[in-house]
Amino acid sequence: MLAFFQDTAVAVASNTGLGIGAGLAxxxxxxxxxxxxxxxxxxxxxxxxxxxxxxxxxxxxxxxFAAFVEGVALFAAVIGLMLATK
Amino acid sequence: xxxxxxLITIWLCLLAAVALPAQEGSASASDGAASHQxxxxxxxxxxxxxxxxxxxxxxxxxxxxxxxxxxxxxxxYNYTTDADGKKVGGLxxxxxxxxxxxxxxxxxxxxxxxxxxxxxxxxVGKWTRIMRGFCLWVRDEMVYSxxxxxxxxxFVPLFFFMFFFIVFQNVIGLIPSTGHSYPMAIYTPTGxxxxxxxxxxxxxxxxxxxxxxxxxxxxxxxxxxxxxxPGYLLPIIVPIELAGLIIKxxxxxxxxxxxxxxxxxxxxxxxxxxxxxxxMLEGSxxxxxxxxxxxxxxxxxxxxxxxxxxxxxxxxxxxxxNFIHQSMHQEH
Numbered sequence: 001m002l003a004f005f006q007d008t009a010v011a012v013a014s015n016t017g018l019g020i021g022a023g024l025a026x027x028x029x030x031x032x033x034x035x036x037x038x039x040x041x042x043x044x045x046x047x048x049x050x051x052x053x054x055x056x057x058x059x060x061x062x063x064x065f066a067a068f069v070e071g072v073a074l075f076a077a078v079i080g081l082m083l084a085t086k
Numbered sequence: 087x088x089x090x091x092x093l094i095t096i097w098l099c100l101l102a103a104v105a106l107p108a109q110e111g112s113a114s115a116s117d118g119a120a121s122h123q124x125x126x127x128x129x130x131x132x133x134x135x136x137x138x139x140x141x142x143x144x145x146x147x148x149x150x151x152x153x154x155x156x157x158x159x160x161x162x163y164n165y166t167t168d169a170d171g172k173k174v175g176g177l178x179x180x181x182x183x184x185x186x187x188x189x190x191x192x193x194x195x196x197x198x199x200x201x202x203x204x205x206x207x208x209x210v211g212k213w214t215r216i217m218r219g220f221c222l223w224v225r226d227e228m229v230y231s232x233x234x235x236x237x238x239x240x241f242v243p244l245f246f247f248m249f250f251f252i253v254f255q256n257v258i259g260l261i262p263s264t265g266h267s268y269p270m271a272i273y274t275p276t277g278x279x280x281x282x283x284x285x286x287x288x289x290x291x292x293x294x295x296x297x298x299x300x301x302x303x304x305x306x307x308x309x310x311x312x313x314x315x316p317g318y319l320l321p322i323i324v325p326i327e328l329a330g331l332i333i334k335x336x337x338x339x340x341x342x343x344x345x346x347x348x349x350x351x352x353x354x355x356x357x358x359x360x361x362x363x364x365x366m367l368e369g370s371x372x373x374x375x376x377x378x379x380x381x382x383x384x385x386x387x388x389x390x391x392x393x394x395x396x397x398x399x400x401x402x403x404x405x406x407x408n409f410i411h412q413s414m415h416q417e418h
Contacts, residue, residue, distance in 0.1 A: 004366045007145055060227075067401040071337050074344035081351075 022084035029076030036069035141361050142369050149361050153354040159183050159278045162268075183275040185268045190254040190275065198250070224249050224403070232407045237414075241407070248285065249403040252276060256346060256395035260388070276398075277346040279339055286335035289406040293331070297413035309416030334409055338402060345398045349391040356384040 044062035048055045141149065165178040197217060204214045229238040229245050259274025275281045297306045310327040311320070363376040 004146075063397065064401065064404060067341065067397075067405075070345075071341040074348065075340060077348055078340060078344050081347075 018083050022080040025076050025080035025083065029073040029080070032076075033069055033073030037066050040065050040069065142365055144365075146362060146365070149365070150355075150358055153358045154351065159273075159280060181280070182271075183273045183278055183281060186258055186273055187255065187275045187281065190251065190258055193254055193258075194250055220250075221246060228400075228404055229407060232404075233411050241410070245403055245407060248288070248406060249399055252285070252342070252399040252402055253396065255281070256399060259346065259350065260392060260395065274346050274350060276342055277350060279343045282342045283335075283339045285342075285402070286338040289338065289409060290332075290335040292410050293334075293413040296410060297416070300414045301416060306413070306416075313417070334405075338405060342398050342402050345394055349387065349394055352387050353384050353391070356380050356387060359383075 040062055044058050047058045051058075139148070144152075159181045161179045162182050163180040165180075197213075200211070200214050201217045201221065204210045204218065210218070224246060225242050228249070229242050232238070233241060255275040258272060259277060261272050263270060263272040265271040294306075297309075300306075301309055310331065311323055315323055357380065359380040360373075360377045363380070364373040367373045367376070
């Protein structure tokens with residue numbers, strides 16, 4: 001088990017900066033996307049509660065808006081991947 | 087009855103999949119030492135590289151490397167040869183995802199020929215009925231709801247193809263597989279930007295050509311600029327709108343490929359934890375217990391992924407419809 005942690009420590013120490021950068025990219029993107037999709041979901045739920053007959057239209061457009069937010073988060077994820085695999 | 091037959095077929099496939107790579111591994115073990123030296127930067131040496139080392143002998147980064155290399159496309163066959171007769175990458179290079187694209191096209195023919203035929207003969211089978219409902223949904227809820235009935239009629243076949251091609255490519259990557267060569271190792275074609283970018287380029291080409299046909303070449307670029315913008319803002323607005331024209335298909339590309347790739351990477355990471363724990367415990371029997379939560383997590387992500395495959399195909403097609411409709415009917 002000691003050899004395992006030594007191995008891990010060497011791998012981490014050899015590219016610390018890149019690892020921190022990639023982790024930050026992934027984490028901050030998750031924070032931003034979480035805030036955005038949370039607001040979209042909340043508003044969609046509120047809209048459906050007020051007007052249940054419009055539920056289908058609201059669901060469809062909420063998915064599209066969520067996809068826009070998610071797209072931006074995934075740009076950050078791709079950059080994180082590029083950093084991590086450098 | 088059908089479900090039973092299907093299950094038996096799946097189990098036979100799995101057995102064959104386990105048996106075949108084992109033979110491959112023993113065959114490549116003889117020249118393993120030679121190929122291992124060149125494995126550093128050589129893209130075609132994945133299979134040999136994975137086959138030579140035991141899991142417990144690998145370092146942590148090697149375990150993850152082997153898991154992740156298969157999510158990046160690499161050439162499997164080169165047609166062009168250089169002066170020395172050595173095969174090099176060229177225009178006709180076949181990448182590992184391309185056989186699966188052809189398989190998807192073949193599957194689409196198999197699935198949709200009966201659907202087309204069912205309109206001539208009045209008999210409709212169970213499977214045909216499901217696919218007819220799918221087609222109706224794409225036509226009514228996606229194309230007609232945005233473009234309207236008269237204008238959307240001409241676009242229906244294109245978006246049928248776009249939607250179902252992406253769905254088949256996404257879903258075919260969900261089939262668990264093992265091995266190093268075509269029929270045994272299944273890759274997600276849409277998990278690479280080289281597959282999704284051409285699909286988005288179809289959208290861009292249609293946006294430009296149909297927008298210019300409808301509004302005139304000058305009218306199209308004039309229509310990009312919102313009406314009533316004061317003159318001193320034009321130097322800022324014009325580059326932004328022109329960049330927006332290019333960014334739309336780029337965003338389509340990255341959204342689809344990153345969604346498909348990230349799901350597979352998370353599953354690969356969860357499965358990789360199994361091997362990391364086994365290495366950490368030095369191969370003791372306790373590692374069978376630590377493997378259970380890792381596999382559970384992988385299955386959980388897999389279920390989410392199964393939803394995402396359909397959702398991303400829907401979003402790609404729906405945004406394409408919206409973009410093409412917007413460039414044809416610009417707001418003035």
